[in-house]
Amino acid sequence: MKLRSDARAHRHPAWWAFALHRLSGLALAVFLPLHFWALGRALHGNAALDGFLRFADRPLFKFAEWGLVVLLALHMTGGVRLLLIEFGPWSGLRKNWIAAAAGAAALAGLAFALALVV
């Protein structure tokens, strides 16, 4: 049996939660090797890591970092929703938890943005 989803399924909040979870996961997966490479600069001393940090200290990078923090928080809270649906005593799609996950991601984004400017 092949599982298919059509346009009606795509209008459902749970489909968007699934799509966002997958896309945020993909973005984080692509970012991870770059993150590890950047931290690995420290093998060549403090100056090597500092060189990269100075290079990354520009608005475009800060915006990308902010986006990654939001995606990380979104992926985590969306993932916790899935774990609660699959392993918890609840059933159904828990659409109110989709809103809670989005709210938690927004909170993390605000905290990061605030930490950047103080």
Place this chain on the structure above:
Amino acid sequence: MSATTSAAEIAAATGGGSAAAVAQARRWYWQRISAMVLAVCVLVHLVVIVYAVRGGLSADEILGRTRGNWGFAAFYAVFVVASAVHVPVGIANIAREWGGLGEGAAAWLGRAFALLLLVMGLRAVVAVVT
């Protein structure tokens, strides 16, 4: 296939009882187990990120906190291992469902990504702790 599909549903959808179905159910299981570890790691990491970026990032500041800090090393080593288990399952699923890759090719892509994350991640932990 939705992300909320259960192992039993996966087994039923893929022909129940076949080696491929068992492998897929096993991947589903490890993705969830690693997710439980990662949920805690990510929560801690988000707090560390927000704390660390205050006043800007500098190598001296970061490495001053991490060098010789074995608690930090243990935490981030667990984080890396859990990521190396979790991420490749998702990568293989996306490659198969959205990228049109076959079962075997997707599995090998996942294994390669697991190795990449494990080696690069542990190297990064060593870099900031030693």
